[in-house]
Amino acid sequence: MRAFFRVILGLLREIGDENAYQRHLLAHGLTHSPEEYRRFSDERFRGKYARAKCC
Amino acid sequence: MRIVGRLFWILVAIVAACGLGVVGFERGEPVNSMWLVLAAAGSYAIGYRFYARFIAAKVMMLDDRRATPAERLRNGHDFEPTNRWIVFGHHFAAIAGPGPLVGPTLAAQFGYLPGTLWIIIGAVLGGAVQDFIILFCSMRRDGKSLGQMAREEIGKIGGVTALITVLLIMIILLAVIALVVVNALKDSPWGTFTIAATMPIAVFMGLYLRYWRPGKVLEVSIIGFLLVLLSIFGGQWVSHSPTFAPMFTMTGVALAIAIIIYGFLASALPVWLLLAPRDYLSTFVKLGVVILLAIGILFVRPDLQLPPLTRFVDGTGPIFAGKIFPFCFITIACGAISGFHALISSGTTPKMIAREWHAWPVGYGSMALESFVAIMALIAACALQPGVFFAVNSPAGAVGITADAAVATITGWGYPVTVNEMQILAEEVGEKSLFYRTGGAPSLALGMAHIFASTGGGRAILGFWYHFAIMFEALFILTIIDAGTRVGRFMLQDLLGHVYAPLGRTSWMPGVIMTSAAIVLAWGYFLYQGVIDPLGGINTLWPLFGIANQLLASIALCVATTILVKMHRAKYMWITVGPLVWLLIVTFTASYQKIFSDQPRIGFLAQAEQLRSVADQTQAIKTQIFNAQLDAVLCAIFVVLVTLIVLDSVRTWLGVLKGTRDARVNESPFVVTQLRVEEI
Numbered sequence: 118m119r120a121f122f123r124v125i126l127g128l129l130r131e132i133g134d135e136n137a138y139q140r141h142l143l144a145h146g147l148t149h150s151p152e153e154y155r156r157f158s159d160e161r162f163r164g165k166y167a168r169a170k171c172c
Numbered sequence: 173m174r175i176v177g178r179l180f181w182i183l184v185a186i187v188a189a190c191g192l193g194v195v196g197f198e199r200g201e202p203v204n205s206m207w208l209v210l211a212a213a214g215s216y217a218i219g220y221r222f223y224a225r226f227i228a229a230k231v232m233m234l235d236d237r238r239a240t241p242a243e244r245l246r247n248g249h250d251f252e253p254t255n256r257w258i259v260f261g262h263h264f265a266a267i268a269g270p271g272p273l274v275g276p277t278l279a280a281q282f283g284y285l286p287g288t289l290w291i292i293i294g295a296v297l298g299g300a301v302q303d304f305i306i307l308f309c310s311m312r313r314d315g316k317s318l319g320q321m322a323r324e325e326i327g328k329i330g331g332v333t334a335l336i337t338v339l340l341i342m343i344i345l346l347a348v349i350a351l352v353v354v355n356a357l358k359d360s361p362w363g364t365f366t367i368a369a370t371m372p373i374a375v376f377m378g379l380y381l382r383y384w385r386p387g388k389v390l391e392v393s394i395i396g397f398l399l400v401l402l403s404i405f406g407g408q409w410v411s412h413s414p415t416f417a418p419m420f421t422m423t424g425v426a427l428a429i430a431i432i433i434y435g436f437l438a439s440a441l442p443v444w445l446l447l448a449p450r451d452y453l454s455t456f457v458k459l460g461v462v463i464l465l466a467i468g469i470l471f472v473r474p475d476l477q478l479p480p481l482t483r484f485v486d487g488t489g490p491i492f493a494g495k496i497f498p499f500c501f502i503t504i505a506c507g508a509i510s511g512f513h514a515l516i517s518s519g520t521t522p523k524m525i526a527r528e529w530h531a532w533p534v535g536y537g538s539m540a541l542e543s544f545v546a547i548m549a550l551i552a553a554c555a556l557q558p559g560v561f562f563a564v565n566s567p568a569g570a571v572g573i574t575a576d577a578a579v580a581t582i583t584g585w586g587y588p589v590t591v592n593e594m595q596i597l598a599e600e601v602g603e604k605s606l607f608y609r610t611g612g613a614p615s616l617a618l619g620m621a622h623i624f625a626s627t628g629g630g631r632a633i634l635g636f637w638y639h640f641a642i643m644f645e646a647l648f649i650l651t652i653i654d655a656g657t658r659v660g661r662f663m664l665q666d667l668l669g670h671v672y673a674p675l676g677r678t679s680w681m682p683g684v685i686m687t688s689a690a691i692v693l694a695w696g697y698f699l700y701q702g703v704i705d706p707l708g709g710i711n712t713l714w715p716l717f718g719i720a721n722q723l724l725a726s727i728a729l730c731v732a733t734t735i736l737v738k739m740h741r742a743k744y745m746w747i748t749v750g751p752l753v754w755l756l757i758v759t760f761t762a763s764y765q766k767i768f769s770d771q772p773r774i775g776f777l778a779q780a781e782q783l784r785s786v787a788d789q790t791q792a793i794k795t796q797i798f799n800a801q802l803d804a805v806l807c808a809i810f811v812v813l814v815t816l817i818v819l820d821s822v823r824t825w826l827g828v829l830k831g832t833r834d835a836r837v838n839e840s841p842f843v844v845t846q847l848r849v850e851e852i
Binding site for chain 2: 124127128129130131132133134135137138140141143144145149150151154155158159160161162163164165166167168169170171172
């Protein structure tokens with residue numbers, strides 16, 4: 118049951134880009150700050166919303 | 173396979189066969205929806221376990237020793253090896269849109285049987301196979317898009333054709349889904365207020381994420397969801413307010429103009445302010461509602477009130493004209509096979525797959541689940557009384573312009589309904605009237621509201637659930653309009669950049685404004701055309717969208733077959749050629765009928781001819797004549813584009829099979845994975 122909820126939470130955090138942000142901080146050795154999040158989300162959205170959403 | 177396993181799968185097969193048997197042969201008594209659920213779930217399970225596994229092992233030869241692009245190109249952003257069930261949910265959330273909800277609802281005019289069979293068979297043998305193979309192809313090519321693969325594997329013609337087809341489909345898609353929203357909100361102050369409120373809520377969420385609590389997406393989404401729920405109650409209050417109700421009571425044309433202006437602004441505004449927060453919210457709500465609907469159906473187990481086959485199998489249906497073949501198969505696209513999925517399967521998903529075998533549940537399994545959503549939508553629509561279903565979904569042009577005329581026509585078809593019955597239902601859901609609510613969304617919302625209300629609360633809260641369902645549908649449709657307009661703009665800039673370089677730059681403001689306006693005006697024109705159409709617009713636009721979407725699926729299957737042939741798997745090409753041939757027969761027949769049928773309700777040219785014979789040639793009539801001709805030309809363009817790519821593909825296959833053409837596959841090189849189990 119715990120594993121199931123871990124997957125559900127992981128999915129929600131993946132959809133919400135929270136996991137991607139954590140990976141970004143880890144990969145670049147950075148710590149969270151409002152400026153860093155803005156930089157990350159600008160970059161993330163540029164790629165994400167250049168693709169069509171499904172019907 | 174061990175004996176217990178064999179017995180289990182034999183049991184699943186028996187359950188699926190019984191379900192299909194009851195759905196297919198039961199006549200007279202209403203069929204319980206559980207039979208549809210068993211037929212669908214059993215068929216998907218068998219298809220997943222045996223057919224998809226065969227494709228994975230024998231045809232594509234998935235290899236878990238091979239490093240995926242997620243591992244080789246890992247960058248922490250797009251390329252990241254991810255838990256397979258998280259990728260599964262992510263992919264499912266990306267492919268599930270309004271299509272599997274609206275299409276089956278509209279196709280219910282034939283009865284529940286044709287739609288059910290097409291959704292199940294189409295998904296198991298066609299849609300899920302297409303998604304799975306395209307995901308595999310993209311995964312073996314570092315996450316390349318469908319267009320890139322078409323260009324590399326088939327040739328330049330394939331690439332350009334795919335790009336133009338996608339752009340044209342986007343325009344029709346945006347128009348038709350905007351029309352669904354317009355028809356759902358027309359003369360509905362409650363619904364209009366609720367949807368209007370989602371815009372400041374999204375902006376609040378954007379500002380919250382940007383400045384107040386950066387990075388707290390789940391937190392702000394919960395706040396946003398609570399605010400949206402509040403707005404539903406606010407909408408009820410507005411609908412009773414003598415001051416505010418008229419402000420939010422809008423005609424179809426006014427709503428269309430509002431959505432067109434909104435689309436332009438959303439395309440030009442910063443993404444973080446409106447589009448991204450709304451996208452987060454709508455994705456979470458979408459997943460939540462799908463789960464809620466599944467629980468509701470299992471709990472309520474409604475009987476299907478619509479018959480297995482209605483009288484409209486003869487092609488005289490009021491919702492859209494045309495016989496089961498080919499129109500059922502283009503009306504239901506996303507629940508059975510959808511070309512748009514190929515764009516998602518060659519987008520983000522292949523960059524997240526950690527092991528090649530994970531493509532099996534992600535590619536095939538997600539589509540099976542989406543198909544199940546379509547079955548649930550069909551159940552929700554067919555659980556309505558047939559008279560009510562047709563009264564809601566039929567345009568005034570087909571049943572008469574007064575309520576009395578409409579119920580007389582519908583009752584005359586053998587589906588009894590009264591004005592009083594419709595009035596009580598409208599009052600229960602907080603609407604003035606439920607007549608002529610074409611587009612599928614209101615009848616689906618009614619069906620869902622009945623199921624949700626039956627789990628607790630009864631008819632007293634029918635209004636809340638109806639507007640909750642409308643909000644759910646409109647929320648993610650508007651997100652698709654935002655994102656689609658932006659993507660359309662990028663594609664147009666990409667094309668025009670070859671003509672005048674600055675137009676290709678996404679940072680050049682005049683170019684941004686010009687291309688945004690061009691895309692918005694293009695889909696806005698078709699939306700306006702749908703709104704002023706006396707037959708409700710859906711009769712024209714949904715088949716066009718269906719044809720376009722299935723033709724895109726044909727392109728995807730051409731790419732998939734080409735790759736299989738180049739992989740020396742020609743003996744298995746029937747796996748993709750089978751669905752391809754079926755789609756070409758369906759779409760070419762539908763296109764021919766939509767252009768050349770001598771019945772004005774089906775054929776665009778016959779419709780133009782009929783309008784030309786009207787004595788008083790007003791400007792409105794002239795516009796309708798032009799629109800009918802434009803639709804015929806557009807349909808012909810789709811067919812020509814896909815014919816080009818099919819011929820080009822066949823030429824490639826024959827060349828490779830005869831040995832006169834290079835059979836080199838453009839796969840990325842084999843690298844042994846270094847990924848440890850605990851990392852995924």
